[in-house]
Amino acid sequence: MSITLRKIIFWPHLVSGVITGLVIGIMSLTGAAIAFESEIIDWAERDNRRVQVPSPDAPRLSVDELLARVKAAHPKAQPSGVTVYPEPDSAVLVLTGRSEGVYVNPYTGEVREQGAKGWRSFFHVMEEWHRWLGAHGDNRPVGKALTGVSNAAFLFLALSGLYLWWPRKWTMKTVRPVLWFRGGLKGKARDFNWHNTIGFWALPVLIVLTASGMVISYRWASNLVFTLTGNEPPPAQGPIASAPVKVPTPPEGAKPLGLEPLFAEARKQVPAWETLTVRLGGGQRPNAPQARGPQAITLAIREQGGWPLFAAAQVSFDPFTGQVLRRETFADYNAGRKARTWLRFLHTGEALGWLGQLVAAIASLGGVLLVWTGFALSWRRFFPSRRPNVTAEPETASAEPETAA
Structure with missing residues (x-):
């Protein structure tokens, strides 16, 4: 029996699919479930996010005063960030952890808890299964390793599946x-038709999702993006941060201005701003190099109608004088950082807005069906039914049985 290239590719395709199929199905299902997480939460807690405007010219409390109100209401909380929105009836979001936070009325200082607790709990569970297969504590590295390997297998299945799909005669x-x-199809013929059809139409999106997932999962893949673009990889994997901004030595006895003057200056920097966000504690990302001495305060400014949709200008201020020390936009990134950031948001579809998220969600659901039909075809291959199949199958399925995996 001759061994053809198609058979050489088919058997690793089948075996890797059988071994990793369950994990791929879980990641695909949970990926579809969290595709519109932020939009659903925004909708579910819309009442918590809105406030009554006393009058058109009503004065707003300063950001510093709002933080003081949060600390008074939650003495044990450590505010980690503040986000201000341009709409007069929008509350100010104050983060008190990685994902926890409260809303504060900018006119009265009233502190409101976040709503949509059921939705937040649901998405939290979905994210845990998507990233770590629901593992906690010391078991998370194992879960992460399994999802990383399974994602790589899914990329291989997509690429090898294209070759197996390719008809011998057009x-x-x-x-x-x-x-x-x-x-009108049943059994193997139906599964063959669904597996190939869904695989063909979902293929481009699945390649993007899995390739970007590789970059997120593995440091070598992330570094490869920088190497291929001729840039030096960053020292740490994860969110890419700029080098710390050096703050001039302040006069003896000088005190920081507070946040309100910096927010006011940020509004001038980008008049058509959509959100203003500051990370407290110097505004540095977790993987950013730490500076000694006084640290600049960096505000992330998202602009209405800006492109890319995920881009934000990073404006760093001298906390003592309010002087702008550095302004960095997406256009200032090197090619490697641009590509790496694009891949991060292409993985969720957010790079292309709600349409990209919808396409990513549909392709992820397609991945679930690919797992189901792939398992069904594999089962019929290894455990064929002895009963005659009265339903005629398409000629390509009988002529090319190895493509039905």
């Missing part, structure tokens, strides 16, 4: 069963 008779859904 005729309507051979292409139709693998290009679109056909009615």
Whole structure:
């Protein structure tokens, strides 16, 4: 029996699919579930985010005063960030942890708890399963390793599946069963038709999702993005941060200005701002190099109608004088950092807005069906039914049985 290239590719395709299929199915299902997480939470807690405006010219409390109100209401909380919105009836978001926070009325200082607790709990569980297979504590590295390997296998399945899908002859008779859904099919013929059709139409998106997932999962893959673009990889994996901004030595006895003057200056920097966000404690990201001495306060400013949609200008201020020490936009990033940031947001579809998220969610659901039909085809291959199949199968399925995996 001759060994063809198709068979050489088919068997690793089948075996890797059987071994990693369950994890791939979990990641695909949970990925679809969290595709619109932020939009659903914003909708679910819309009442918590809105406030009554006393009058058109009503004065707003300063950001520093709002932080004081949060500390008074939650003495044990450590505010980690503040986000201000331009709408007069929007509350100010004060983070008190990585994802926890409260809303504060900018006119009265009233502190409101975040709503949508059921939705938040649901998405938290989905994220844990998507990233770590629900593992906690010391078991998380194991869960992360399994999802990383399974994601890599999914990328291999997508690429090898394209070769297996490719018809030997391009005729309507051979292409139709693998290009679109056909009615009246049952059993192996139906699974073959669904597996190939879904795989073909979801293939481009699945390649983007899995390739970007590789960059997120593995440091070597992330470094490769920088190497291929001719840039030096960052010292740590994860969110890429700029080098710390050096703050001039302040006069003896000088005190920081507070946040309100810095927010006011940030509004001038980008008049059409959409959000203003500051990370407390110097505004540095977790992986950013730490500076000694006084640290600049960095505000992330997202602009209305800006491109890319995920881009934000990073404006660093002298905390003692309010002077702008550095302004960095997406255009200032090197090619490696641009590509790495694009891949991060392409993985969730957010790079292309709600349409990108919808396409990513549909492709992820397609991944679930690929796992289901792949398992069904594998089961029938290893445990064939002895009963005769009265339903005629498409000629491509019988002529090319190895493509039905």
